[in-house]
Each structure stands twice: as structure tokens, then as C-alpha cells.
Amino acid sequence: MPGMRALCIYAASACGAGFYADKRLVLGDFYYFYTIFITEVKKLLFAAALAVTLCACGNTSKNDNILKKAEALLDNRPDSAQMILETLYPYSRLNDGQKARCGVLLAEARLGQDKSFASDSLLDNSMAYYENSGDTSSLLLSYRLAAHRAKWRGQQDSMSYYLERAVRFAVHGSKEQLYGLYTDLAGMYSETYAGKDYSKAIIYARKALACAATDDQKAYAFNHVGVCFSFMGMSDSASHYMEKAIGFSLKDSERRNYTGYALNYANIPGVDFKKAKEYLSAVPDTNSFGLLLTLGYLYLNNGQIDMAKRCCDRAAVSVKRRYSINTYNSLRTLDACVKYAMGKEIPPGGNIVSMNDSVMQTTSMSKARNEEMAEGNLLQQKYIRDLKARNRLYAVLALSGVFLCVTVFFLYELRNKNRYIRLRKELDESRISQIRAYDETSGSLNGGGNADMTEFWKQRVGICKENFARTGWIRKLQSLEAQGMSAKSSFLPPLERERLRNAMFEEFTDFIIDVKSAGEGVNLDDISLCLFNVLKVSNSTISMCMAASENTIRTRKSRLKEKLTPGMYQFVFGK
Numbered sequence: 001m002p003g004m005r006a007l008c009i010y011a012a013s014a015c016g017a018g019f020y021a022d023k024r025l026v027l028g029d030f031y032y033f034y035t036i037f038i039t040e041v042k043k044l045l046f047a048a049a050l051a052v053t054l055c056a057c058g059n060t061s062k063n064d065n066i067l068k069k070a071e072a073l074l075d076n077r078p079d080s081a082q083m084i085l086e087t088l089y090p091y092s093r094l095n096d097g098q099k100a101r102c103g104v105l106l107a108e109a110r111l112g113q114d115k116s117f118a119s120d121s122l123l124d125n126s127m128a129y130y131e132n133s134g135d136t137s138s139l140l141l142s143y144r145l146a147a148h149r150a151k152w153r154g155q156q157d158s159m160s161y162y163l164e165r166a167v168r169f170a171v172h173g174s175k176e177q178l179y180g181l182y183t184d185l186a187g188m189y190s191e192t193y194a195g196k197d198y199s200k201a202i203i204y205a206r207k208a209l210a211c212a213a214t215d216d217q218k219a220y221a222f223n224h225v226g227v228c229f230s231f232m233g234m235s236d237s238a239s240h241y242m243e244k245a246i247g248f249s250l251k252d253s254e255r256r257n258y259t260g261y262a263l264n265y266a267n268i269p270g271v272d273f274k275k276a277k278e279y280l281s282a283v284p285d286t287n288s289f290g291l292l293l294t295l296g297y298l299y300l301n302n303g304q305i306d307m308a309k310r311c312c313d314r315a316a317v318s319v320k321r322r323y324s325i326n327t328y329n330s331l332r333t334l335d336a337c338v339k340y341a342m343g344k345e346i347p348p349g350g351n352i353v354s355m356n357d358s359v360m361q362t363t364s365m366s367k368a369r370n371e372e373m374a375e376g377n378l379l380q381q382k383y384i385r386d387l388k389a390r391n392r393l394y395a396v397l398a399l400s401g402v403f404l405c406v407t408v409f410f411l412y413e414l415r416n417k418n419r420y421i422r423l424r425k426e427l428d429e430s431r432i433s434q435i436r437a438y439d440e441t442s443g444s445l446n447g448g449g450n451a452d453m454t455e456f457w458k459q460r461v462g463i464c465k466e467n468f469a470r471t472g473w474i475r476k477l478q479s480l481e482a483q484g485m486s487a488k489s490s491f492l493p494p495l496e497r498e499r500l501r502n503a504m505f506e507e508f509t510d511f512i513i514d515v516k517s518a519g520e521g522v523n524l525d526d527i528s529l530c531l532f533n534v535l536k537v538s539n540s541t542i543s544m545c546m547a548a549s550e551n552t553i554r555t556r557k558s559r560l561k562e563k564l565t566p567g568m569y570q571f572v573f574g575k
Helices: 002-073 078-086 096-112 122-133 136-153 156-170 175-189 198-211 215-231 235-251 258-266 273-281 289-301 305-318 325-341 357-441 451-469 473-486 494-507 509-517 524-534 539-546 550-563 566-573
Strands: none
Touching (some): 002 078, 002 096, 078 096, 096 136, 122 136, 136 175, 175 198, 198 215, 215 235, 215 258, 235 258, 258 273, 258 289, 289 305, 289 325, 451 494, 451 566, 473 494, 473 539, 494 524, 494 539, 509 524, 509 566, 524 539, 524 550, 524 566, 539 550, 550 566
């Protein structure tokens, strides 16, 4: 009975579907999900690479902003500038230009705080960079800073080398640059470690004076010349130049360094008492230790012992919070002199022997270098702590990324399992509709003129194709198509042909049943040929997949015309 036959076909197809369902879930889903997973991983890796690139660009811009902010704080808040620059540690993460700039700024920050930077190696990198970059201004600055570093190291020859090298570079530069270099050289030769070559110091101070552009700069240069003459015992020359320094300082609206100039003038041996008192009376802070000490010596040298004692007592009160050895020595010396002038007995130990200048300087430098080393150790420890914190953060982010990938994978798996269930349901509904149509028409399943049957087959083949695509064999067939068009290719190996056939038969179970029901004497090779044709595979590729010549393929197609109903043949081969 036709109805019974259709029901049997449906049952057979349902059993076949049930038999292959789990296997398809295992094999088909695996290939499909694997493909999806690899695709998503590639997307994530691309996104990560893009993020790294953007972060690198962002970090470059961020580092430049940090350097700019630190530079703006150098003049007034060098301590804050140093703290900001240390956030860039380790400096190896900076590009060459940033590292060079950072080295110069760090040295300037330390110099502004009167801190040692004897162990600073970044500055060497800065000099090397600017020597090749053509940035003369930055190169001169790095040379000056290297000279100050040599000072902290006690290397007079190195200091002289860097400063004189800078002078050679700055000969054709601005007067501002030359002024700074000449004042540095003058200061170097008037320091203890340079052997106190005051003649050379005066030469360079006068050169600085020739380059001075402002009243403040002129005052500073004149004062330096005067101080050198004072140390050389030439009081008249010292007074002359220091008076000029005070005069230019008074012209300056801010009167920068006036107090120092006035104190230097008053400390010249045999100085004019009235003029010294006049200059000291203009000092803003009347209770400063330096002013009181200078007044004490000035009154003492003028025979006003009571006034000298009063200044000494006031200085003793103001010095309570000071810790400098020189400060205590100066005060104790004045006190001893006042007591001696008053005819009082000086207690044992009361007469102070001032420490040698070189010892004082060595002690100060040693302390500063120790502080520098301590700061370096703290900075390194801070970096290690920050690095550990970053590593913990990266570990958390990595675990989160892995969790995200796993979550995405399983979401895809769940989605596609649901989709597979939906496709199987559509196949079942298709079978039921086919059976109903057959019962209603009381015709054969393969009725050639039945347009509804063609639509059923088209729907069924579409679903089967979609499932077959999940196995990965579609890409393989496309590759074989390309080979067949470019060159003559050999047959597929037997094992691979068998795998391909099994995959096709698994996914096209329902349509195979339709083909067999629509023909007589249809064998496995015939079914394979039909499936290749509904997949739109060329004869050359079919030849490779079935290990048969193209002529054989064409012959089999012709014979199928006799085995299949016209409707099925038309549907499969389009003829």
C-alpha cells in the first residue's frame, strides 16, 4: 500500500536519523565549534595586539606629559619635579629622546635641591643622545650638569673638561648660555677642590660680566669678582666690585641676592663701617643668623663690644634650630672673641678651631652621596613593589581572559546545539508534510510532475547542506575544485575517499532515502554521484573524490536517467 510504504520510509529515515544524531553531535559539532573557537581566538589576539599598540602610543604621549609637567616645576619646586620623574622608573621603558630628556631633568632637579647626583648614569646617555641629535641647547645643558656631577665626585679635571667643552660649543650661541658657563667656571676655580685659583676665577667672572644681560646677572658677576679679591687679601678691589654688585642689585626690582652681597661687603677686612651699616640696614630680615653674626663682627672690629655681645646673644637664640657645623663654629668663634675683648677668661674648649674647608666640603659631599644611594635603593624597592602589583593584576586579567574565552566557546556550543535541534525538528516536520502530501495525492513519492515534492527536496537538501558544512568537508571540496582548474590532479587516497563518503551519507540521510525511493537499482556510487551534484561539484572534482575518470562519471550520469524518476533526475542534475 502506498501510504504504508511512505510510513515505512519515514520510519527508516527516523531510525537512521536517530542512529546518526549523537555521532553528528560528536563529530560535526566538534569541527564546527573548533572552527568557531579558532576564529574567536584570532579575533581576541588581534584585539590584544591592537590594544598593545594603542597602549604603547598612549604611554608615549603619557610619558611626554609627565616630562613636561616635571620641567614646569623645576624652578620653584625641584623636589616635586623629582618625585614626578621617578614615576617613570625604570627609565629603560622610555624611548631614546624621552630618556635623554629625563636624564637632564633629573639632574637639574637634584641640583636645584643641592643634592648629589654623583652616581647618575642617565646623564651620560643624555649627552650621547644630544651629541648626535643636533640639539645644541640641550647638549650645553647636559655638559653643565655633567660638570656639576664631576664636582660631587671630586673630579676637578672632568668638571673643567665638560665646562670648557661646553664653552667651545657655545661660542656662537647666545650670551645667556655663555653667561651660565662662565659663572660655573668662575665658581669652580674659587672652590676648595680646585685649589682656590682665584686669578682664573676672576678671569671667568669678568667674562660672565661681559655676557650679562640683566642687572641681577651683572650684580652676581661683580660680587664674584669682589669675593675673589677679598680672599686674595685685596680689600680695596674687593670693596670696589662689591659696591658695584650692591648697586646693580638695588636696580633690580626684586633685589635678588641683595642680602648676600651686603653681608659679603660687611665681612671685608677693614671695610668702611658706616657704609657697611648702611647696606646691612636695608636687609629685609633683621633677625637672620647671617645678619646678626656679621653685625657682631662688624661692631667688634669697630670697638663696640657691647653691641657685638648683643648681636652674639641674638644670634645664639636664632641658631637653636640650625645643625650646620660651620654655623656653630662661627657663633662660638664670635662668642670667644667678644669674651676676650671684654677681658673674660675663655673656658677650655671655648676657643673654636674652625674645620678646614676641604674637610667640611668632603663631609657634606659624602653625606649627599649617601642620601643619593639611599634614595636610589628606595626607588628600586618601590619599583619592585609596583612590579609585583602589576604582575598580580596581569595574572588576574589573564585568568579573566581565559574565562571569557571558555565562556564564549560554551555559549557558541550551546547556541549551535540548539540550532542543531531546530534543524532536526525541521527535518521531522518535512517528513510529516511529505507523508501527508503523499496520502492526499495518493501518488508516488517521486512523482515527476509534483512541484510540491521538488520543494520538499529543496528544503531537505538545504538543511542537509547546512549540517554538512559543519564537518569541514566543504572547504576541502573547494580546495579540490581550485586544484582541478589549475592542474591535473590525482585521485584522493582510499581512506580519505571513504571518510568523505561517510560524512556525506551521515548528513544527507534523509535525502538519500528520497533518492532511493525515487529510483530502482540505485547503488552507493549512484547515490554519491547524486550528492556531489546537489553540492554543485564539478566533474573533475567528482572524478578525484570517486577515483573514476570523467568519462565514467558522465556515463553514470546518463545511466541514472534511466534509474531515477524524471522529477528526481531533474532536481539532482538540472536536466
